[in-house]
Amino acid sequence: MTAVPTTVPAELEGRIVTPGDSRYRLLRSTYTTVARPAAVLLPETPEQVAAALRYARDRGLPVAVRSGGHGLSGRSSNNGGVVIDLSALNRIEVLDQRARRVRVEAGARWAQVAETLSGYGLAISSGDHGNVGVGGLATAGGVGWLVRRYGLTIDNIRAVDVVLADGTLMHADAEHEPDLFWAVRGAGAGVGIVVAFEIEALELSNVGYAQIVVETDRQGRTLTQWAEVMAEAPRELSSAVMLMPYGKSLAMSITAVVAAESARRVRPVVAPLLELGVKLLDQRSQLAPYPALVPTAHLHPNTGQQPSVTTNGLLTMSGGNARAIMEVANDRRQPLVQLRSMGGAVNDVAPEATAYPHRHQDTLVIASTFPPGDGASLDAAWRPLAGRVDGAYLNFESRPGRRAFDRVYPGATGERVRQLWQRYDPDGVFQPQLNEMGRAATS
Template sequence: MNQVRANLPEQLTGKLVTPGDRRYAMLRSTYTTRANPAAVLLPETTAEVVAAVRHAREQGLPVAVRSGGHGLSGSASNDGGVVIDLSALNRVEVLDRRTRLVRVEAGARWAQVAQTLTRYGLAISSGDHGNVGVGGLATGGGVGWLVRSYGLTIDHVRAVEVVLADGTVLRADAEHEPELFWAVRGAGAGVGIVVAFEIEAAEIRTVGVAQLAVEASPDGSTLREWAGRLAEAPRELSTAVVLFPYGSSAVMQITAVVAAESPRRVRPAVAPLLEIGKLLEHRSDLVPYAALVPPAHLHPNVGQQPSLTTNGLLPELDEGSARAVMRTVTGPHRALVQLRSVGGAVNDVAPEATAYPHRHQSTLVVASVFPPQGGAALDAAFRDVARHTDGAYVNFESRPDRAAFDRIYPGETGRRVARAWRRYDPDGLFRPALLAERGRPERPGRRR
């Protein structure tokens, strides 16, 4: 503790939280992991982020960066190191209403972003929970409620402000620092701290939302019907599914969101979903987009949901993969399974355009286990599904090891990501565990 307090820059006075401080209990952990950092720094400006990076580096301790702390890997905190917490950098500003250009700081939560933008009739498709921080999601991908019509959040990032490990501040866009700009959109955790994003929002005020409960056959046929209806549906329709065991079968809880403001457009988009499986429950509403990521989601992240999660992307949900998903839900090695429709606007983007290369898949499959189950149980539950997957998404992976890196950033994408991480952070100050097994140098002064 004394080591972290030593030579603290004047501009960070009052912004260092250590054990014993009444604020520490609310800042030490993430959503999934309880942690015990030596200190948490709370910068409020880009200049203070620079000071925090330089000070943390001088301590020779592990460094974690947190925008919201909702990430499943728990990497936004650590034991015995320094956490740079960006929660005070939470401003949201509409730069140009005509072009829908919005500046969002990394520490804002998506509920705050939605509340601000709704006054302008704008929205950014950005995950499915209002407590998620902007920085983590907008550097990893962004599979949101409007994903098939809007694409990923990263697909609409137009510029970023980044603090590098040596304290340099860079603005990156398509014309300036293009390699940094490429890496930030999908693999941003390893290049530096993105403190602000300029994002092109969508012109959306109200959306149609349908909640359905459908009995799903154990042979996977109901899942294939769902996927088939999505393949034929207009891009306005995006869906998320949670599967729960239900006797020998399962229940599909489907949330369908239609990017349309008129019931006349919402009803025909949702109607085909009512014909799959045995319908148990159904309701539809028109709501403001902000209602999907409401302020009610906001809460401190104190390690309240310990879990392990992995995922994979399916080019199509065919007979084999649908059966495998159902076995994961109803078989002897059970996991909580969620499905996200992707495709649509996501697949309009060239695979090499960003560090998220997965531009031909249709479905994201996510599996989670909870204590006392651990990694072995998750691997056993997901093994059959994994055989059908082609790629994975960094934001739904709890164990960011070498194997995960190769699934998330396959082939040339992975080689390019590794080069960018080494170029912009040569000493590995921010380098995530995704490269820990690739033989890179230790962080300066890092203590095992």
């Protein structure tokens, strides 16, 4: 482990946690990875974030940036470098309730955001776990419980404050620094440290919540039916699916969320899902406050407690794709396969409008292996889908690199991302491997 010099800049006094500190054990790792950084820095203001960057760069130490530490790749920590932990930048402010404009700092957790906004009758669709940090999700996408009604989290960002690699603080929106604003929404990890977001929320207090379990066939007909139901459903309905062993077959556990305030509205929207599959195994539904989906009970330290390897792909469901998904789920290596409904408001946005270009698919497929499974076993299980997916989502990919980059940022989007990463971070402070790719592509 690299030793950290004892000289501490005045701005960071008391904000540097090293291995001898009692706080280090709860700050060193991510949810998926046990790490051993030389120091974890805890800035509370954008100016202190800039000081933290200077501290790392002056010492030649690699930098990892953490908003929540729930990222599957484990990149929000490192071994021997500096982690800039944004957890103290966690303020949440309603700027204009009538316009539903809120300001959220990057270190807040989505459970805290939901709890605060509920007092104003507002909500932001923001992933599916309350412990996820705002910054990591809101710079990559944001496939939340209200995704078909609200779109991705990035689709509702109206302005950002970013600390660049040289310590400059910049405000970006559609009119000011539009290139930076474009990159932040989908590829923000490579341009700087976003310290705050202005987001347009949704006026919503309660949601319909249903848990449905059906037995599914092995040929994929049930998955095709699910996609057909979702395609015909009103946008208030979003759903997530988990495929699980059930005797000699598989069960499909469906979590359905309806962005509606009335139970009378929820029942007819959810009803077609009860007709799916070989047979209905279980069902329950209720009307609940939105924060119940991402509750404060989710909040916990991240200590490497869930090692895993994950990959994903976006596709438009068809009979062939559904069969391929079932083949992955039935693989002898037993990967965990999950699906998220897409479409709706997500696909209203033009592919070139943000650095997230995937605006025609209707399904996100995610597969994970857990120890003793590894990346090789996941790749082998994923093979039936590898040639069928036509995009990927950064936050459900454990292994960043050229292959992942080309799936997440295909074609012209990838070229623009590379150029902007090189412009705003020419030394590759935030994404060293991918910035090398950018330099190679543009030289």
